[in-house]
Amino acid sequence: MTDLPPNSALPTPAMSPAATSAETAPEGEAEVKPEVGVGPWEGELPVGDHWDPDLLRDGDRRNVVDQYRYWKHEAIVADLDSKRHDFHIAIENWQHDLNIGTVVRTANAFLAKEVHIIGRRRWNRRGAMVTDRYQHVRHHPTVEEFVQWAEGEGLAVIGIDIFPDSVPLETYDLPKNCVLVFGQEGPGLSPEVHDSAVATLSIEQFGSTRSMNAASAAAIAMHAWVRRHVFQQPVS
Numbered sequence: 001m002t003d004l005p006p007n008s009a010l011p012t013p014a015m016s017p018a019a020t021s022a023e024t025a026p027e028g029e030a031e032v033k034p035e036v037g038v039g040p041w042e043g044e045l046p047v048g049d050h051w052d053p054d055l056l057r058d059g060d061r062r063n064v065v066d067q068y069r070y071w072k073h074e075a076i077v078a079d080l081d082s083k084r085h086d087f088h089i090a091i092e093n094w095q096h097d098l099n100i101g102t103v104v105r106t107a108n109a110f111l112a113k114e115v116h117i118i119g120r121r122r123w124n125r126r127g128a129m130v131t132d133r134y135q136h137v138r139h140h141p142t143v144e145e146f147v148q149w150a151e152g153e154g155l156a157v158i159g160i161d162i163f164p165d166s167v168p169l170e171t172y173d174l175p176k177n178c179v180l181v182f183g184q185e186g187p188g189l190s191p192e193v194h195d196s197a198v199a200t201l202s203i204e205q206f207g208s209t210r211s212m213n214a215a216s217a218a219a220i221a222m223h224a225w226v227r228r229h230v231f232q233q234p235v236s
Contacts, residue, residue: 037061038069050075063129077134080111087225088155088179089218090116090146092193093123097185101127102215108135110222116179118146118193127215143192155179159197160221161189162211166202169221173235174228180221185214 039059045051052060052072060069068076089107091100100123107115108131115137117123125132140146150157156178160169181197183189188211194200203220205212227233 035061036063041070046070050079063131073133080134083111084113085111085226086177086229087112087174087222088114088116088150089222090118090140090179090181091214091218092143092182092184092190093117093119094184094190095186097214098124098127099185099213099215099218101125101129101132103182103218104128104135104137105131106215106219106222108132110226112222114138116140116146118143118181143190143196147193147196150179156199157181157193157197159183159189159193159200160203160217161194161200162202163189163194163200166200169201169203169224171235172199172201174225176229178225180218180225182214182218182221 037060041056045056050071052070052075055070064071064076068079071079089103089112091097091103093100100117104115104125105128108128112135115135117137117139119141121139121141128135140149147157154177156175158174158178159181161183181189181193183193189197189200201221203212203217228235
C-alpha cells in the first residue's frame with residue numbers, strides 16, 4: 001500500500017466567510033456551519049489501490065484523521081487492523097444504554113481490538129459518530145457466552161465498577177491481553193460479570209458523587225491500558 005503524502009500535501013478546502021467566523025448568524029438568517037474535511041484533490045491524482053476515486057473527485061468530508069483522507073473505507077479498516085492494540089472493551093446492554101455509542105467512539109480512538117455488546121443486539125449508535133464503521137463490534141446474547149468466548153481467546157475479564165472487593169485501577173497492573181467490561185448505566189456491572197471477572201477495578205474519585213458516567217469510566221480505563229502497554233509507564 002502506497003503511503004499517504006504528508007499532511008501538508010493535502011489540499012486546503014476553500015473556507016466560506018461563515019466557516020471562518022465563530023459568530024452566530026444575525027437574527028432571521030440561517031446559521032451556516034463550517035465544512036468538515038477537505039475538498040476535491042488538487043493536482044495530479046495519486047496512484048494506489050487504497051485511494052477512493054469518488055473522494056478524490058468530490059472531496060472527503062468524513063470524520064477521519066488526515067492520514068486517511070481520500071482512502072477507501074475498507075483500506076482504512078485494513079490499515080487499522082494491522083496495528084490494533086491487544087485490549088478489548090465490553091459493555092452490558094440490557095436497557096438500551098445511551099453510553100454505548102460514546103464507548104465505541106472512544107474505543108476507536110484508542111484502537112481497541114474489538115468492542116463487545118453483551119445482552120441486547122440493538123444499541124444506540126448516535127454517540128459513535130460513525131466510528132462503528134471502523135471499529136469491530138461483536139455481539140454476545142448472554143454473559144455466559146461472552147465469558148466462554150473470552151476464556152477461549154485467553155483474555156482476562158476485568159470489570160470496572162465500585163464493589164466492596166474492587167481494587168484501584170490506578171495501582172493495578174493491567175494485563176496486556178484483557179477485556180475491560182463496563183456495566184449498564186445506573187445498575188452497573190451485573191452480578192454474573194462481577195463473579196466471572198478475575199478482578200474488579202474502581203476509579204478513584206474525590207468529589208461528592210458516588211459514581212461517574214460509564215462512558216467516562218471507559219475512557220479512563222482505556223487510557224490506563226495505553227499508558228501501561230504503549231508508553232510502558234509502570235504502576236506504583
